[in-house]
Amino acid sequence: MTLATVLSILLASIQIIPMGNAKKHGRDGNDSLKQGQYEGAAYAYQEGLSSYESAPETDETFYGLQNNLGLALHQNGDFEGAQNAFSEALAYAPYDQARSTPAYNAGNNAFRNQQLEQALEHYREALLADPENEDARYNFEFVSRQLQEQQNQQQSESDDQDQQEDQDQQQDQNDQPNESDQEQDENQTEQEENPQEQDEQSQQEQQEEQQEQDQQQEQRETPLTREQAERILEALENEEEELLREVQKMEGRPRRVAKDW
Numbered sequence: 001m002t003l004a005t006v007l008s009i010l011l012a013s014i015q016i017i018p019m020g021n022a023k024k025h026g027r028d029g030n031d032s033l034k035q036g037q038y039e040g041a042a043y044a045y046q047e048g049l050s051s052y053e054s055a056p057e058t059d060e061t062f063y064g065l066q067n068n069l070g071l072a073l074h075q076n077g078d079f080e081g082a083q084n085a086f087s088e089a090l091a092y093a094p095y096d097q098a099r100s101t102p103a104y105n106a107g108n109n110a111f112r113n114q115q116l117e118q119a120l121e122h123y124r125e126a127l128l129a130d131p132e133n134e135d136a137r138y139n140f141e142f143v144s145r146q147l148q149e150q151q152n153q154q155q156s157e158s159d160d161q162d163q164q165e166d167q168d169q170q171q172d173q174n175d176q177p178n179e180s181d182q183e184q185d186e187n188q189t190e191q192e193e194n195p196q197e198q199d200e201q202s203q204q205e206q207q208e209e210q211q212e213q214d215q216q217q218e219q220r221e222t223p224l225t226r227e228q229a230e231r232i233l234e235a236l237e238n239e240e241e242e243l244l245r246e247v248q249k250m251e252g253r254p255r256r257v258a259k260d261w
Contacts, residue, residue: 022048022049022051022052022061022062022065023061024048025044025045025047025048025051025065026044026045026048026061026064026065026068028040028044029041029042029043029044029045029048029065029068029069029072030068032044032072033068033071033072033075036075038072038073038075038076039072039076041068041071041072042069042072042073042076045065045066045068045069045072046069048061048065049062049065049066049069056092059092059094060094062092063089063092063093063094063098063102064089066085066086066088066089066092066102067085067086067089067101067102067105069085070082070083070084070085070086070089070102070105070106070109071105073085074105074108074109074112079109079112079113082105082109083106083109083110083113086102086103086105086106086109087102087106089101089102090102090103090106096129097129097130098129099125099126099129100126100127100129100130100133100136101126103122103123103125103126103129103136104122104123104126104133104135104136104139106122107119107120107121107122107123107126107136107139107140107143108139110122111139111143116143116146116147116150117147119139119143120140120143120144120147123136123137123139123140123143124140127140
């Protein structure tokens with residue numbers, strides 16, 4: 001059984017509306033729906049629902065009109081309106097097992113709207129209400145496999161993206177120069193530039209040293225004037241005379257001898 005076949009069962013899920021206040025509108029809607037006149041069917045069901053002054057707590061006719069209105073809107077492409085109608089049918093189901101039909105239809109509607117997770121939840125609800133609903137079981141398994149395939153594909157794409165980012169990052173690191181190599185290159189460049197500066201500095205130091213030696217040599221070679229020579233001689237004579245006086249004082253002074261007790 002294909003999904004298209006299961007979706008076609010929607011028409012088989014039309015609820016037979018019993019005789020009552022909305023019977024004529026309900027029968028007209030069912031006839032239009034079977035003939036593929038979806039807009040006319042939706043209009044008839046809405047007319048039947050409008051005959052109620054207020055929504056009853058539980059009413060099989062009200063429940064059937066809401067479910068069939070959902071079918072008509074679904075076939076006409078109004079998926080949001082169909083979902084609202086199926087939700088109303090679920091809320092006003094006359095007994096628990098009756099919830100299986102609008103839940104199943106809501107699942108098909110969500111699937112057609114590409115809402116797989118919501119569709120899966122509706123099929124689960126249909127099976128809980130009626131475990132014998134084979135169409136709901138088939139669609140539940142079908143959508144479960146699709147969701148699993150999507151998750152596997154997303155995981156694979158995520159892994160590929162992470163791998164590509166790692167490769168790009170590694171390539172960026174390979175393209176960047178090593179900082180230590182760059183520092184070595186800079187040091188080498190400085191060393192290549194420094195010899196010239198060192199030579200200039202060495203030459204300057206040699207020049208200064210030579211100038212100092214030349215000044216000392218000039219000082220040694222410059223002859224003393226007569227006045228300078230006389231002052232030096234006079235200073236030497238005064239120093240010698242003073243030294244002689246000190247010696248004489250030391251020789252004329254009596255020396256004290258220690259007693260031997």
